[in-house]
Amino acid sequence: MPTVEYSLVIHAERGALFELTQDYGRRRRWDSFLKEARLLNGATRAAVGVRAWCVAWHGLGMETEYVTFSPPAVVAVRMTRGPAVLETFAGSWRFDEAGPGATRVTFRYHFKARPRWLRRLIDPVLGVLFMRDARLRLNALKRAAEALDLLRVSG
Numbered sequence: 533m534p535t536v537e538y539s540l541v542i543h544a545e546r547g548a549l550f551e552l553t554q555d556y557g558r559r560r561r562w563d564s565f566l567k568e569a570r571l572l573n574g575a576t577r578a579a580v581g582v583r584a585w586c587v588a589w590h591g592l593g594m595e596t597e598y599v600t601f602s603p604p605a606v607v608a609v610r611m612t613r614g615p616a617v618l619e620t621f622a623g624s625w626r627f628d629e630a631g632p633g634a635t636r637v638t639f640r641y642h643f644k645a646r647p648r649w650l651r652r653l654i655d656p657v658l659g660v661l662f663m664r665d666a667r668l669r670l671n672a673l674k675r676a677a678e679a680l681d682l683l684r685v686s687g
Contacts, residue, residue, distance in 0.1 A: 533620070534655045538666040539638035544677040546627040546635040547604035553625060553637075553673065554578040554607060562676030565589055565669050583612060588665075594621065617654065619646040637673065639666040 542549060552558060556578070559569040568587035572595070575582040580601045587593040592615045600608035604627055611621035623641045630636040641662045645654035 533642050533644050534659050535640060535642050536659050536662040536666060537638060537640045538663060538670060539626075539636055540670040540674055541630045541634055541636050542670075542674045542677050543634050545633060546629055549635050549637060549673070549677060550604040550607075550627050552677070554601075554603075556584070562672055563669060564672050565665055567591075568593070578607065584609070594618075596621075596623075600624070617645055617658070618643055619648075620644040637670060639670060641666065 572583040594614040596609035608624040626638040628636045
């Protein structure tokens, strides 16, 4: 199963970054990849077993379920419903201390394309796209934390 990983050091406290990334009320204020992001089935906070629906800027949507939720260190999700091109998808976000007032945030995505007979062609293309998206998202998170001051809980 192909894996894509990208990490970046952000000058912000890891607990605040963790909270910002998992707050669906503030998610679209920094995550330009998404045009829709919401928790499902009446959930008000992310947690193990909670499902989320996210739609990317290009219109493809994916339902995921939290399989790990360990503040302020890591979250992981797996796809429960998604675009026809993906047979499986799972992702994790890690938040590691990187010195005083700094956090290394790492996005890691695992995926498998379908149909099976086209994987040798599709997987590399998806890998490039997922890497690009991870890089853009982490840079947007860095801007939100360091320049836009979105770490404050208000608003």
